[in-house]
Amino acid sequence: MVVMERQTERERGRLPEPGRRRSRRGRRVLIGAVAGCAVLGGVLVLLPWDGGDAPPPAPGPAAVARGAVTTGVPAALPDLAALIGDRISHLRAHPLDGASWAVLGAAYVEQGSRTADAANWPKAEKALQTSLKTGAKRNPQALEGLAALAVARRDFPAAKKWGESAVKTAPKRWTAHAVLVDAYTGLGDQEGVGRALDKVLELHPGTPAAGALAAAVYRDRGWREDAAARISDAAAGAEAPAERAAYLEQAGRLAFERGDREEALRFFQEALRTDPDQRAAQAGQGRALAALGRTTDALSAYQAASAKRPGPEYPLELGELYESLGLGQAARVEYDLLRDRVRGAEAAGADGQLLLGRLEADHGDAAEAVRVLRAEWGRQPGTAVADALGWALHRTGADEEALEFAAIATDGDKGGGVRSALHVFHRGMIERSLDRYGPARRHLREALTINPYFSPLRVPEAKRALTELGEPPVEGPPT
Template structure:
C-alpha cells in the first residue's frame, strides 16, 4: 500500500504516450506483442478449447491497438474474447478484464465499468481488474467510485499502472507536486524501457515546455504515435507557431483517427468549437454529455455553449470542469473567455 495517498481517483489516458526519444523501445514493444500474439495463435491451433489462451490473445490485440493505433486489432480482440467467454462464460475474470479494456479503448465507458465490475467479482485480488474500473468510472464522472477502486489497486500492486493513475488523479485535482511525486514513484517502479519512457514523458508534460520545445516534441511524437490526443496538441502547437493550415491538417487527421479507433465525440466537439461549425460542436458535446458527465465533457459543453454565444448557460459546466481542481491550460483558457464575456 502507498500509505501517503488517501482515497484516489484517476484515469490513465486512453491513448498511451511514448517519449519522442523512445522510438526503438516502442518498436521493441510492438514486436514483442506481435510475437506474443503469434505464439498464442499457434498454441490455439493445437488446443482451440483453451479459454485462458483466447483471453490472453484478446488482451494482446487490445495492447497492439494501443501502441500501433491500428483499429484492425479491435475486431481481432473482440473475436478472441468472445471465444474465451463462449468456452467459459462464468467466472472468466481474464476475459472480463479484456472486454473491459477493449470497451475503455473504444470509449464505451459504461460497458467498461460493467465488465470491470464483473472482473473484480471474479478476481478480487487483481490490480488489472481494478484498473479497468478506475479508468471507466473517471471517464463517467464518478470520482468517488474511481477513488475507491484506485486505492484498492494501489493496495494490491503499487507499480507503474497504479502510480500513473495516481498522478493523473492528482493532476485532475490540481495537486501537481503530488502528481510529480507519483510519476517519480512510477519511474522507479518501471521494469521496461517502454514504461520508463512513458513515465518520463508524463513528467515532462507536467513540467511544461517552451513553445518551440512543444512543437518539436509533438512533431516527432505524432510521426510515431499518431493518437488523436497528440495530433490535437500538435495542431495547437502549430497554431501558436502561426501555421494555421498545417494545424488544420492535424485536427482533420485527429478526427479521422478518432473515428477509426471507435472514439467518442469529445474530440470532434472541441475541434469544431475552435475550427468548425459552432452548432455542430454543441451537437457533438451534447451527445457525449448524455453518455458521461465528467470534467472532460463538462469543459466540452461549456466551450461549445460559449462559441454559440450562450455563455450564461456555459458557466455551470465550466464550474463543473474545474470543480475537482483541474487546471489544464485549455480548460482555463475556455473558462477565462466565458467569464470575460459575462463581465
C-alpha cells in the same frame, strides 16, 4: 489502466547462485514470466536444464509480453508482436483454450493502445468474447480485457459494466480494480475512483504500477506535488524499459502541465531513449519544444509522432501549432486528417466525439460541436466533456449555460479538481463575455500561472484579454 510488479527467480530464492554446483541430471528449473503469474494468468513451465553452472536463459519476447499483458504493465511493441504470433499459432492447434484467447485479446488491446491502430479493437473483442464462450463463463481475465478494451475505445459505460463483472468474479484481482479507475474517471464518478484506487493500493501496495495509477488520480484531484512524487518513484522502480518509458512520459506530462518546459523535455527525451516506440513521449517532446520556442524541432517531433502513431489526437495539437505560426493551410490539412482518423476509429468501435467536438468548437462548426458534446455528456459526463461542452456553448453565444459547465470542469467540489490551464482559461473567457470582469481577470491570470505555455494559440489570446480588461478600478473608502 493496468500494471504489474516484476521479480526475478533468483530474488525469490528459487535459483541457486551461479557458483553453486548443479547436477546435470534430474535437475529442473522453474521459468516464469513474472511474479504472481499463477494468480494473474501467467504460466509456469518445468523444463529440463542442462546448462551446467551457466544461468538459465532469459524468457523469450513472447513470455515477457505475456507476463506484461496478463498483469497490465506496458509491453514493448516487438514483444507484443511476438506474443500475438505465438498465441495465434497455439490457438490453431488448441481452439478451445479460453485462457490463451484472453491473453491474445489483451495483447491486441495493448498493441492498439500503443500504436493507435483501431484495427486492433475488433480483433481484441473477438478474442475476448471467444474466451468467454470457450472458457468458464465467470472468466475474470476476459472480463477485465473487455473492460480495458472499452477504456481504449472511450466507452466508459461498457468499461464500468465489464470491470465490475471482473471484480465480482475475482475481488482480489487488483488489475480489475485498476481498470475501474479509468472507467469511473470517464464517467465523472469521483467516489468510485477513490474506492477503486483504495483497493488497488490495498491489494498491490508499494509497486511502480500502483504508484503510477495513484499519480494519475492525484493529478485529477489537483494534488500536483503528490502526483509528481508518485510517478517519479514509479519510474525509478520500474524494471522493464517499456514500463519505465511509460512512467517517464507520464512524468513529462505532469511537468508540462505545471509549466516546467525544461523538465518536461528531459522526461520525454529519457522516455524515448528508454523505449524508442514511446510515441506519446515524442508528441510531448513537440509540445515542450514549441513552448521553448524551438519551433522547427517541435514540428519535426509532432510529425514523427503522428506518422508512427496515427491516432486522431496529435493532428489537433500540430494544427494549432501551425495556426499559431500563420500557416493556416497546413493547419487545415491537420484538422481534416483528424476528422478522417476519428471516422476510422469510430468504424472500429471507438468513441471520438470528445476530440471531434473540441475541433469543431474552435476550428469548424460550433453548433455541431454542441450537438456532439451534449450527446457525449449524456452518455459519459466526465470533466473533460464538461469543459469541451462549456466552451462549445460559449462559441455559439450561450454563455450562461456555458458557465455552468465551465464551473463543473474547474470546481473541485463538482469534480473538476484537476488544475488545467486550458479549463481555467475557458472559464475566464466565458466570464468575460458575461461582463463578470473580476472573476474573468482572476481565472485568466490563474490559467497563465498554472502553465504559461499551455497552448500556442490560447496563451496569446489570454494575454490580450487581460490587457483589454486592465487592472481592477481602485475605489476609495465609502463616505
